[in-house]
Amino acid sequence: MKHTLLIVAITIAALGGKAYAHFVLISPAASLAQDRLGDPQKIAPCGGVSANPGRGAPANPGVPSGAVTSVKGGTNLPLLVQETIFHPGHYRVALARTASQLPPDPKVTTVQTDRGVRSQSAVIQNPTAPPTLLDGIFAHTERPTQNFEAQIPIPNIDCQNCMLQVIEFMADHPGIAVDGGHSYHHCAILNITVDPAKPVDKRW
Numbered sequence: 001m002k003h004t005l006l007i008v009a010i011t012i013a014a015l016g017g018k019a020y021a022h023f024v025l026i027s028p029a030a031s032l033a034q035d036r037l038g039d040p041q042k043i044a045p046c047g048g049v050s051a052n053p054g055r056g057a058p059a060n061p062g063v064p065s066g067a068v069t070s071v072k073g074g075t076n077l078p079l080l081v082q083e084t085i086f087h088p089g090h091y092r093v094a095l096a097r098t099a100s101q102l103p104p105d106p107k108v109t110t111v112q113t114d115r116g117v118r119s120q121s122a123v124i125q126n127p128t129a130p131p132t133l134l135d136g137i138f139a140h141t142e143r144p145t146q147n148f149e150a151q152i153p154i155p156n157i158d159c160q161n162c163m164l165q166v167i168e169f170m171a172d173h174p175g176i177a178v179d180g181g182h183s184y185h186h187c188a189i190l191n192i193t194v195d196p197a198k199p200v201d202k203r204w
Contacts, residue, residue, distance in 0.1 A: 006147055014130075021086065021170045021173075021184060022037040022077065022084045023038050023081050023083045023184060023186070024036075024081070024139070025038070025081060025083065025186035026080040027078055027079065027080040027165055028069040028077060028188040029065065029068075029188060029189065030047075030188055031064060031187045031189050032046065032047045032048070032063060032065055034065075034186075036084065038082075038084055038184070041184045041185055041186055042099055042185070043179050044101075044167075044183065044185050045165055045187065046099060046187035047185050047187065048060060049061075050179055064115060066191070068161075068189045068191055070136065070141045070191045071187070071190055071192055071193075072192070072193055073154055073156055073192050073193060073194045073195050074154065074155070074193075074194075074195045074201075076151035077151070077152040077154050078149070078151060079148075079149065079150045079151065079163060081147060081148040083147075083148065083185065084148060086143040086144065087170040088140060089163060089169045089171050090122075090135075090139040090169055091134075091137050091138045091168050091169070092132065092135045092166070093131075093132070093135075093150075093152055093164065093166050094132045094133060094167075095111070095131055095143070095155070095162060095163070095164050096131045096163050097159055097163070098164075101131060101163075102133055102163060103130060104183060105107065106123045106124070107123045108122045108181070108182045109122070110175045116174065117174070118173060119169075119171055119172060119173040120127075120180040122169040122171075129137070130155075130204060131204075133134045133152055133153060133154075134150065137150055138142050138150070140179070141162035141171075152164070154190075154192060155192075155203065155204050156195055156198045157194055157200060157201055157204045158192065159191075163190075164188045164189075165186070165204045166186050166187070167185050168183060168184045169182055170183065
């Protein structure tokens, strides 16, 4: 399987003083309730924040939203993401029958800078293979001026309570990070119904 690396060039000015990115998963509806910044979203695979005594932050595993999105297999599902706090990087989308089957966060390359160790790039799967559906999307080095939109190709399967994961890799992020490392995480629960007129995707 061929992999490529996305090298994200950044400048201090581009960061605008923000050390951590945040995003809201607008569509499909997120599996956890989100605040206006999209929190809690650090812990893989689907969000939450563990206790951080050093900063006095309490643990927050997240509150289930109860949202379920129904979709027919073999169709495209709209993806809508709002980046609420800017950070250079890109996004990845994966699908699995259970949360435990979702892929690990991408392998990250770090470099030593005058501000310490920072993330530089992350492995992008190209071409994608299950459970990854999209990778390297919404790549950006400047603050977005509008929401990110894409179409997610849903495999033609029957899958109730399938887990769709959307993560953001952050470049120029501190090398040592609490919880989710260099990524932020959201999930959505999908009820996928197979289209009998199309071949079943047996990779899932």
